[in-house]
Amino acid sequence: MTKTSLHVHVTNDPVYAQNGLIIYFQDGGPCWMIDPGLPPQAPQMIQHIREHDLKPQAIVLTHAHADHIGGIDEVRSAFDSLPVYLAKQEWQALSDPMENLSGLMGAGFKTDVTDPLDLPPGKTLTLGESSWTILDTSGHSPGGRTLYCAALETAIVGDALFAGSVGRVDFPHSDGDSLMRNIHANLMTLPDDTRVISGHGPDTTIGHERRTNPFILHGI
Numbered sequence: 001m002t003k004t005s006l007h008v009h010v011t012n013d014p015v016y017a018q019n020g021l022i023i024y025f026q027d028g029g030p031c032w033m034i035d036p037g038l039p040p041q042a043p044q045m046i047q048h049i050r051e052h053d054l055k056p057q058a059i060v061l062t063h064a065h066a067d068h069i070g071g072i073d074e075v076r077s078a079f080d081s082l083p084v085y086l087a088k089q090e091w092q093a094l095s096d097p098m099e100n101l102s103g104l105m106g107a108g109f110k111t112d113v114t115d116p117l118d119l120p121p122g123k124t125l126t127l128g129e130s131s132w133t134i135l136d137t138s139g140h141s142p143g144g145r146t147l148y149c150a151a152l153e154t155a156i157v158g159d160a161l162f163a164g165s166v167g168r169v170d171f172p173h174s175d176g177d178s179l180m181r182n183i184h185a186n187l188m189t190l191p192d193d194t195r196v197i198s199g200h201g202p203d204t205t206i207g208h209e210r211r212t213n214p215f216i217l218h219g220i
Helices: 041-051 072-078 088-094 176-187 206-212 214-218
Strands: 007-011 020-024 030-034 055-060 124-127 130-136 145-149 154-158 195-198
Touching: 007 041, 020 041, 030 041, 030 124, 041 072, 055 072, 055 124, 130 176, 176 214, 206 214
Parallel strands: 030 055, 154 195
Antiparallel strands: 007 020, 020 030, 124 130, 130 145, 145 154
């Protein structure tokens, strides 16, 4: 496997520009939906999956803030209630608008998910022939997770790390010290060439962020 063999289809919402992802290796093969967010992401994801005859295996959530979970119910309705993976520390956010932050923006919403599956650090998930290790990158949120595939030199980091920045830590349950500890212990220890796919903004690499990211160099 090479990094170029991984297809990453990105959708965005117009307000928060959250990167909702579909990852797969070939048309007609299995795929994951990662962080299906606010409209119009769900119908765009559904369309792409059908156009490429993909076989959805799961929804995997890096964390459960509103802009990362807003499309879950729609895509699960389209594809037979797919399993949803999310760190146990954030399960309540699936059914509590204040926990997922949507309640801070108005009436808020909750999902219909009642049976999430945990993402403990060290667990591995398999997509096709690829194996992805779960890394603890909590701090922006209490159960933030990264999906890391060493063979593909790819890390899907949610809102822990961005090109030139890191996740906000001014939300309820955020912890800036924990975020920086986890970034240094679990992301900055990855190889320099590791592709970083963030929850917002463009891709970057671990090496580039290690050398240039002011938050990595100087802290929050």
